[in-house]
Amino acid sequence: MENDVKVINNNDKLEEADRLLPPQSLPSIPEDESESAFESNEKIVIVDFESTGDGGDSATAAPRFSWRKLWLFTGPGFLMSIAFLDPGNLEGDLQAGAIAGYSLLWLLMWATAMGLLIQMLSARVGVVTGRHLAELCRDEYPNWARYVLWSMAEIALIGADIQEVIGSAIAIQILSRGVLPLWAGVVITASDCFLFLFLENYGVRKLEAVFAVLIATMGLSFAWMFGETKPSGKELLIGILLPRLSSKTIRQAVGVVGCVIMPHNVFLHSALVQSREIDPKKKSRVQEALNYYLIESSIALFISFMINLFVTTVFAKGFYGTEKASNIGLVNAGQYLQEKFGGGLLPILYIWGIGLLAAGQSSTITGTYAGQFIMGGFLNLRLKKWMRAVITRSCAIVPTMIVAIVFNTSEASLDVLNEWLNVLQSVQIPFALLPLLTLVSKEEIMGDFKIGPILQRIAWTVAALVMIINGYLLLDFFVSEVNGIMFGVTVSVWTTAYITFIIYLISHSNFIPSPWSSSSTSIELPKRVSVSDS
Numbered sequence: 001m002e003n004d005v006k007v008i009n010n011n012d013k014l015e016e017a018d019r020l021l022p023p024q025s026l027p028s029i030p031e032d033e034s035e036s037a038f039e040s041n042e043k044i045v046i047v048d049f050e051s052t053g054d055g056g057d058s059a060t061a062a063p064r065f066s067w068r069k070l071w072l073f074t075g076p077g078f079l080m081s082i083a084f085l086d087p088g089n090l091e092g093d094l095q096a097g098a099i100a101g102y103s104l105l106w107l108l109m110w111a112t113a114m115g116l117l118i119q120m121l122s123a124r125v126g127v128v129t130g131r132h133l134a135e136l137c138r139d140e141y142p143n144w145a146r147y148v149l150w151s152m153a154e155i156a157l158i159g160a161d162i163q164e165v166i167g168s169a170i171a172i173q174i175l176s177r178g179v180l181p182l183w184a185g186v187v188i189t190a191s192d193c194f195l196f197l198f199l200e201n202y203g204v205r206k207l208e209a210v211f212a213v214l215i216a217t218m219g220l221s222f223a224w225m226f227g228e229t230k231p232s233g234k235e236l237l238i239g240i241l242l243p244r245l246s247s248k249t250i251r252q253a254v255g256v257v258g259c260v261i262m263p264h265n266v267f268l269h270s271a272l273v274q275s276r277e278i279d280p281k282k283k284s285r286v287q288e289a290l291n292y293y294l295i296e297s298s299i300a301l302f303i304s305f306m307i308n309l310f311v312t313t314v315f316a317k318g319f320y321g322t323e324k325a326s327n328i329g330l331v332n333a334g335q336y337l338q339e340k341f342g343g344g345l346l347p348i349l350y351i352w353g354i355g356l357l358a359a360g361q362s363s364t365i366t367g368t369y370a371g372q373f374i375m376g377g378f379l380n381l382r383l384k385k386w387m388r389a390v391i392t393r394s395c396a397i398v399p400t401m402i403v404a405i406v407f408n409t410s411e412a413s414l415d416v417l418n419e420w421l422n423v424l425q426s427v428q429i430p431f432a433l434l435p436l437l438t439l440v441s442k443e444e445i446m447g448d449f450k451i452g453p454i455l456q457r458i459a460w461t462v463a464a465l466v467m468i469i470n471g472y473l474l475l476d477f478f479v480s481e482v483n484g485i486m487f488g489v490t491v492s493v494w495t496t497a498y499i500t501f502i503i504y505l506i507s508h509s510n511f512i513p514s515p516w517s518s519s520s521t522s523i524e525l526p527k528r529v530s531v532s533d534s
Helices: 002-020 067-073 076-084 087-100 105-129 133-140 143-175 182-190 192-200 204-229 233-241 247-258 263-275 283-319 323-327 333-341 348-379 385-406 411-428 430-440 443-449 453-481 485-508
Strands: none
Touching: 067 283, 076 105, 076 204, 076 263, 076 283, 076 348, 087 143, 087 247, 087 283, 087 323, 087 348, 087 411, 105 133, 105 233, 105 247, 105 263, 105 283, 105 430, 105 443, 105 453, 133 143, 133 263, 133 348, 133 430, 143 182, 143 263, 143 348, 143 385, 143 411, 143 430, 143 485, 182 348, 182 385, 192 204, 192 348, 204 283, 204 333, 204 348, 233 283, 247 411, 247 453, 263 348, 263 430, 283 333, 283 443, 333 348, 348 385, 411 430, 411 453, 430 443, 430 453, 430 485
């Protein structure tokens, strides 16, 4: 009799828990409690152009492919691809070409493929949940971890923005024939925030069109340089198809991979995909959106790969094996090109400047975009978009202006600063990758769209590879740059805290069982008690 009472009481508790706990499916959050990435009137409605009487509207089968529908989904992937083309990436490309020649083109191709995988996982989270990565991290982690992740994301964004703004300022200096100093170029670039706000008022589609123009400008500029310099087609194909790596080019190889995963871009893509009106309750519509975003992102990253390939091969053709190879950087690249290949009707210096300006302007605007989502998602701030954009831009412009004034006359100092900024980006990568892989693997968050065991292992392998490569870059950099006992002790303390937090994030994912795997924000379902248990 006593056992029967225990069973009844436990069943009553289970029934009460079922009433109180939310269903274990796709999570939802009331609109009045959290700010969405896009308002309902800003989203693009996906229209069904073809009849789906063959079952396309069923709960499981995605509708048939439509070119017109692909066009409606086209946009977020191209905005995401800008991060693969920012001035920091271009500097990595030109240094890889000048020092390693054509030998790292295979790595550029596979690094882009790894980037596509990570970005599609980010898009998957956004489409399935209807929320972006920063919002999900706010609910997934305890407050202390959430604030650390937010701080790291903001630092990564500021570091990337400094590179992008300085790149634009260098381009403006080139195109003005040196009349405008670096700090003036920074001021001009800072105004893109207001251009961004202006474009947003005309809708997402108009903003995406502007980015399409900027990407086309980059593509035409660097393709023109490629055609003008005539790199070796044979060496190009060998470089893509035959993996080669030597001890002399290991640092450039690390730079190629390290530039692919930009922390703020992982957060950005999960928000951009929500600009399309998708019903997350219909599995067929979610799967359809994921399919179209895969196609669109693949096309966008193929274009970015070709642009990076153009830059790498141009500098491989011009400077591989020369004395200038080890000294070339973003600041002096245009002048070196001019000295090597000359001018003509359109001097190559100005073609380089136009392409660099398009890369810098487009990446700074997407940085402002990403900053809005990161700040709003982690902190759940109820601020107007223009105010968040101004705050985000101000956080980056102030340190950039200081950099421009201090390093205005020193090319070598700017190159050293850029190396430090690349290290800063490398340090931040785990704080975007690990939360993403944690969330995309959870059934209570992703429902039926959580990634399977095979894809999970592939994703974690890619993440581990990227972190190991960037760890090597950090070790190599600190061994060569860190001097002094106090500085060394400070770096050691921060490194210990850094590794400890990474271990916490990995253990939180439950991918590797650990005593730390429990979280203050996770909910455990009550254990069902049977008669035999009692």
